[in-house]
Amino acid sequence: MLRISQYLREIATAEREGVYPSPRRAQSGGETRPVVIWNLTRRCNLTCKHCYALSADHHYPGELSHEEICTVMDDLRAYGVPVLILSGGEPLLHPQLFEIASRAQGMGFYTALSSNGTMIDAAMADRIAAQHFDYVGVSIDGSRDTHDRFRRKVGAYDESMAGIRLLHERGVKTGLRYTFTDLNGQDFPFLLQLMKDEGVDKFYFSHLNYAGRGNIHRGRDAHFEATRQALDLLFETAWADAEAGSSRDYVTGNNDADAAYLLAWVGRRWPQWQAPLRARLVAWGGNASGVGVANIDSQGEVHPDTMWGHHQLGNVRERPFSAIWSDRSDPLMDGLKMHPRPVKGRCAECQHLALCGGNTRVRAHQLTGDYWAEDPGCYLDDNEIGLSQEAASRLARVALTPFSGKRRVIEVLSA
Structure with missing residues (x-):
């Protein structure tokens, strides 16, 4: 779960005070x-x-x-x-x-x-x-x-x-x-x-x-563009509340690419706070x-x-x-417990792997049968994930195919 409001409140504090707030003390003990x-x-x-x-x-x-x-x-x-x-x-x-x-x-x-x-x-x-x-x-x-x-x-x-x-x-x-x-x-x-x-x-x-x-x-x-438009609205709404001091909380789940999208959204508005936010998101881990x-x-x-x-x-x-x-x-x-996870395809080449942790493995598995294939629900484009032209040409996206409940009929021939 990505705590949108928490991070945007930190940005609001940084804008008011001129210094990015210190991170919360991490718990120790394994x-x-x-x-x-x-x-x-x-x-x-x-x-x-x-x-x-x-x-x-x-x-x-x-x-x-x-x-x-x-x-x-x-x-x-x-x-x-x-x-x-x-x-x-x-x-x-x-x-x-x-x-x-x-x-x-x-x-x-x-x-x-x-x-x-x-x-x-x-x-x-x-x-x-x-x-x-x-x-x-x-x-x-x-x-x-x-x-x-x-x-x-x-x-x-x-x-x-x-x-x-x-x-x-x-x-x-x-x-x-x-x-x-x-x-x-x-x-x-x-x-x-x-x-x-x-x-x-x-x-x-x-x-x-x-x-x-x-x-x-x-x-x-x-569709990916609809997702991006919805998140833009969500971020804008959460930012307005953070700036106003509202206690309302906004969070997202089941698509950890949201962390990279939030980082880019903040970077376009307050580039000076992008690096400390990225450090927070890496610590979160996706x-x-x-x-x-x-x-x-x-x-x-x-x-x-x-x-x-x-x-x-x-x-x-x-x-x-x-x-x-x-x-x-x-x-x-x-x-799942590895750092980094053994993801493949676009996920393995993505510059934001440390932020999202490879995103949701369920979608990859349901569509490909492979736990570690790319997440087909990632809505970031090749430029946003830092994919080279060579890698982009080499790595075809996993297509979203509708579910089929039909069972295959296998003919068994007698000897």
């Missing part, structure tokens, strides 16, 4: 422990078009019991995991969500909730507020009609927005989560204004990743899959992040999370 996004249940009352978990409104057998969840939490705390994001499916459908949240908070985890918002009526808002979650994120895909189409439910927008307003009235820190595609890109300006009108604290701009239904619908991913973020699904499978649902590292019923996460015998996990 390897960084990941933020864990925990899909407590796969069940959801919606069947959204871009759902990475392929959730639906029915029971999924084999989900972790409450006792198993507590055992995993003990291991996570001992391992030094700082953050739990309780997700799904729709986590509000988990019968013991609030008991789990209470235990997590009592153990000292930063505890957040990720919801679609449709189940947050006044009574549920009271319960969420009383739980004192550190943050609650609610997905909104666009204006009313757009959101309802994405969520495949008429009235979903009104229900989700009602939930957000109820949380806001109770002082709960809330955020909008938005996935940008060519089907809802036209609604992005509306959502930025909605954030201000509703007093929402945070805006999370997610690029489409090719997982679950997001992979099935990858043919409707946003894609965090397998390093700074982890996923545990409802059945206990551990994944490098939520978008790697098709790649299992191990199950917490068989081995502790700490042992699974530290084990580099899995080739994908080993590569």
Whole structure:
């Protein structure tokens, strides 16, 4: 996740004081422990078009019991995991969500909730507020009609927005989560204004990743120019807030090329601050899959992040999370933990590899079958990544091909 507002606030401070602010003191003590996004249940009352978990409104057998969840939490705390994001499916459908949240908070985890918002009526808002979650994120895909189409439910927008307003009235820190595609890109300006009108604290701009239904619908991913225009608007909005001293936060995810694009955006306006910003972005390191973020699904499978649902590292019923996460015998996990990662093609030749970390490996794998091929979602052109003419002529871009669910028929000839 790229914290746009954090970096632009630093630029605003530098402009006021004439000196770039000192970096935050890095934590010592060895390897960084990941933020864990925990899909407590796969069940959801919606069947959204871009759902990475392929959730639906029915029971999924084999989900972790409450006792198993507590055992995993003990291991996570001992391992030094700082953050739990309780997700799904729709986590509000988990019968013991609030008991789990209470235990997590009592153990000292930063505890957040990720919801679609449709189940947050006044009574549920009271319960969420009383739980004192550190943050609650609610997905909104666009204006009313757009959101309802994405969520495949008429009235979903009104229900989700009602939930957000109820949380806001109770002082709960809330955020909008938005996935940008060519089907809802036209609604992005509306959502930025909605954030201000509703007093929402945070805006999370997610690029489409090719997982679950997001992979099935990858043919409707946003075109590169549309992505650039959306990010320009996002940066301008975040800069206006940073300059005005607003506490609203803007972040992006699932396309770490955003770091290089932000660096260029800043460089055109304040070239004197480009070098210290680049140092900050290199320290951030880009894609965090397998390093700074982890996923545990409802059945206990551990994944490098939520978008790697098709790649299992191990199950917490068989081995502790700490042992699974530290084990580099899995080739994908080993590569994700390398510095630099063993990327190929345009990614290997890119001058911004230290910023983005090779971007999202999921898209590369889904399209090519190769973990380390170039990320086809990178919207930067050859000049922006510093590609020579020779390299540009040698390295053809990976084409974005629509998902095909057709199975090949292999004829078997008898002897």
